[in-house]
Amino acid sequence: MSIVINNVSKSFGSFQALQDIDLEIQTGELVALLGPSGSGKTSLLRIIAGLEYADEGSIYFGSDEITDISTKDRKVGFVFQHYALFRHMNVFDNIAYGLKVRPKSARPDKKEIEKKVNELLQLVKMEELAKRYPAQLSGGQKQRVALARALAVEPKVLLLDEPFGALDAKVRKDLRRWLRNLHDEFNITSIFVTHDQEEALDVADRIVVMNDGKVEQIGSPEEVYEHPKNPFVYDFLGNVNLFHGRLENGKLSQGNAQFPVPGVVHEQDQKAVGYVRPHDITITKEESGQDSIKATITHIHVVGPIVHIELKRIDNDEFLEAEITKELYRTLGLQTKDNVYVKPSQLKVFFPDDYSI
Numbered sequence: 001m002s003i004v005i006n007n008v009s010k011s012f013g014s015f016q017a018l019q020d021i022d023l024e025i026q027t028g029e030l031v032a033l034l035g036p037s038g039s040g041k042t043s044l045l046r047i048i049a050g051l052e053y054a055d056e057g058s059i060y061f062g063s064d065e066i067t068d069i070s071t072k073d074r075k076v077g078f079v080f081q082h083y084a085l086f087r088h089m090n091v092f093d094n095i096a097y098g099l100k101v102r103p104k105s106a107r108p109d110k111k112e113i114e115k116k117v118n119e120l121l122q123l124v125k126m127e128e129l130a131k132r133y134p135a136q137l138s139g140g141q142k143q144r145v146a147l148a149r150a151l152a153v154e155p156k157v158l159l160l161d162e163p164f165g166a167l168d169a170k171v172r173k174d175l176r177r178w179l180r181n182l183h184d185e186f187n188i189t190s191i192f193v194t195h196d197q198e199e200a201l202d203v204a205d206r207i208v209v210m211n212d213g214k215v216e217q218i219g220s221p222e223e224v225y226e227h228p229k230n231p232f233v234y235d236f237l238g239n240v241n242l243f244h245g246r247l248e249n250g251k252l253s254q255g256n257a258q259f260p261v262p263g264v265v266h267e268q269d270q271k272a273v274g275y276v277r278p279h280d281i282t283i284t285k286e287e288s289g290q291d292s293i294k295a296t297i298t299h300i301h302v303v304g305p306i307v308h309i310e311l312k313r314i315d316n317d318e319f320l321e322a323e324i325t326k327e328l329y330r331t332l333g334l335q336t337k338d339n340v341y342v343k344p345s346q347l348k349v350f351f352p353d354d355y356s357i
Contacts, residue, residue, distance in 0.1 A: 001027055001061055001062050001156040001157055001188075001189050002024070002025060002026055002027045002060075002061075002062055002189065003023075003024070003025040003048065003059070003060070003061060003157060003189060003191070004023075004024050004025075004059070004060040005021055005022060005023040005024070005044075005048070005057070005058075005059055006022060006057055006058045006059070006060075007020050007021070007022060007056060007057040007058070008020070008021040008022075008044070008047060008054045008056065008057030008058075008059065009021070009054065009055050009056040009057060010040075010043055010047060010052065010054050010055050010213075011055055016213050017040050017043040017213050018040045018043055018044055018047075018054070018213045018214075019212075019213045019214050020057075020214075021040075021044060021057070021214075021215060022215070023208060023215065023218070025189060025191065025206075026189075027189055028187045028188070028189055029189055029190070029205045029206060030180070030183045030190045030192070030203065030204055030205045031190070031191050031192075031204060031205065031206050031207070031208060032191075032192055032193075032194055032199070032200035032203065032204035032206075032207045032208065033045060033191060033192070033193045033194070033208050033210060034194055034195070034197065034200040034207050034208065034209050034210065034236075035195065035209060035210035035211055035216075035236070036195060036211065036236070037195065038212075039210040039211050039212065039213070040210050040212070040213040040214070041193045041195075041208075041210050042161055042162075042193050043213075044210075045159055045161055045191060045193050047059070048076070048157070048159060048191065049071060049074065049076050049078055049159050050066070050069065050070055050071035050074045050076070051071060051078075053067075053068070054067065061074065061156055061157065074156070074157075075153070075154075075155050075156045075157075076155050076156065076157045076158070076159055077150030077151055077153065077155035077157070077158045077159065077188075078150060078159050078160075078161070079143075079146050079147055079150050079158070079159070079160045079161070079163050080146070080161055080163075084146065085134040085142055085145060085146060085149075086134075087133065087134050087135065088133075089133070090130065090131050090132060090133050091121070091126060091129050091130050091131070091132055091133075091134075091137070091145050092117055092121070092130040092131065094134070094145055094149055095117045095120055095121070095145065095148045095149045095152050096113050096114075096116075096117045096152065097149060097152075098149060098150075098152050098153040099113045099116065099117075099152055099153065100113065102153075116152060117130075117152065120148040120151060120152055121148065123148065123151075123182065123185070123186075124144040124145070124147060124148045124182070125144070126141065126144060126145065126148070129141065138171075139168075139171060140171040140174065140175055143163060143164065143175060144175075144178070146163075147160075147163075147179075147182070151186065151188075155188070156188075156189070157188070157189050157190070157191070158188050158189070158190040158191075159190070159191050159192070160190065160191070160192035160193065161192075161193045162193055162194060162195070163175075163179070163192060164176065164194075164196075164199065165194075165196075172196075172199070176199060176202050176203050179203060180202075180203050192204075197236065197237050197238060200221070201221040201225060201237075202221075204221060205220070206218060206219060206220055206221075207219065207220070207221055207224050209224055209232075209233050209236065209237070211232050211236075216229065216230060216232055216233050217229045217230070217233045224237060225237050225238070228348065230350065231273070231275065231350050234275045234348060234350075235275075238277060239277070239278050239321055240275050240276065240277060240278075241275070241276050241277075241278065241281065241320050241321060241344065242273055242274070242275060243259060243273065243274035243275075243276065243344060243347070244271075244273050244274075245259075245271075245272060245273075245274065246269055246270065246271055246272065247261065247269075247270055247271075247272035247349055248269040248270070252272060252274045252347060252349060255315055255316070256290065256315075257290055257291065257292070257293050257315075258290045258291060259274060259291050259343075259344055259347055260291060260347075261274065261347045261349050262345075262346065262347070270351065271351070271352055272349050272350065272351055272352075273349065273350050273351075273352070274344065274347040274348070274349050275347065275348045275349070275350065276344040276345070276346060276347050276348070277346070278308070278321040278322050278323040279322075279323040280344060280345045280346040281320060281321070281322035281323070281342055281343070281344055281345075282342065282343040282344075282345060283309065283322055283324060283328075283332065283334070283340050283341070283342055284332075284340065284341050284342075284343070285332060285340060285341070286341065287341050288341060288343065291343055292341040292342060292343040293313060293314075293315060293341065293342055293343075294313070294314045294315070294339060294340075294341055295311040295312060295313045295314060295320060295339070295340060295341070295342050296311060296312050296314060296337060296338070296339055296340075297309060297310070297311055297334060297335070297336050297337060297338045297339075297340060298310045298311060298312050298319070298336065298337075299336065300329075300334065300335070300336055302326065302329070304326075305325060305326050306323050306324075306325065306326070307323070307324050307325070307326055307328075307329040307334075308321065308322075308323055309321070309322045309323070309324065309329075309334070311340070311342060314339070320342060322342065
């Protein structure tokens with residue numbers, strides 16, 4: 001089931017929650033709505049679900065307009081952050097609930113319900129826990145029950161609002177992998193809300209980056225991470241170092257340093273800001289020309305194969321972050337308070353008015 005959102009806007013009093021949102025989601029896609037608190041992602045999800053209504057615009061499921069249709073008639077499955085399981089019902093009955101409360105004419109018989117629930121229990125790997133109550137389950141198990149309950153009614157669309165936000169980091173990672181596999185097997189159009197960049201990049205087919213009620217960029221995880229359209233997207237999708245300077249003839253000048261900007265030819269001298277990821281910062285013990293700057297190592301943090309290094313520039317006291325391999329770290333013999341030379345590569349340059357080049 002495809003979803004088309006046309007020119008949707010929503011206000012709560014004087015607060016503009018959504019502004020002219022246009023979005024098309026293909027059948028079977030898993031799409032993440034990603035953004036900071038207040039960006040409008042949950043408001044958009046609730047409007048798709050029918051829990052809120054748009055002030056302007058229209059929504060289609062396939063070829064059917066559902067803008068003014070009630071939640072129960074949209075046939076969506078909704079999974080909340082805090083599970084919302086019935087405490088007095090065991091796992092089996094929680095999953096079966098949506099089937100049992102259907103109108104009599106549409107309600108499966110007892111054997112059909114039992115068969116469907118057992119299939120879902122197997123799907124979410126909870127067969128042995130069917131008789132347990134929510135209080136006897138871990139957070140990850142509760143969320144799997146909530147997903148199974150949402151799928152039981154065979155929804156056209158699956159909507160998830162911060163589904164793993166209440167769980168610890170390891171459980172979140174396990175459930176992300178599980179959700180990806182479940183989605184591939186079930187092949188249902190799904191939208192999930194998250195403020196966790198890693199979660200969106202790891203799970204989604206496409207990411208919709210939102211800010212202040214607007215869509216900043218739509219694309220695959222690789223597209224939005226490697227080719228951000230503006231400074232907000234670049235900064236929100238991971239750590240970044242900023243180099244303020246002037247752009248001329250394909251180089252960003254900052255004091256006595258000049259940094260090449262790949263793929264950019266800009267003859268006019270103009271203020272610009274270079275953005276570069278920590279893993280695109282090179283560290284050497286020796287100066288290598290105008291494209292390197294001197295800095296002092298202030299902190300070293302070794303995590304697995306990657307070494308995170310914080311540095312303070314000697315020329316302007318600004319801080320930088322770099323990520324290098326443990327092998328290079330050992331080869332260079334780096335220590336805190338060492339003076340080194342750093343060189344940014346893969347600079348992405350933006351002008352102060354946020355125009356991307």
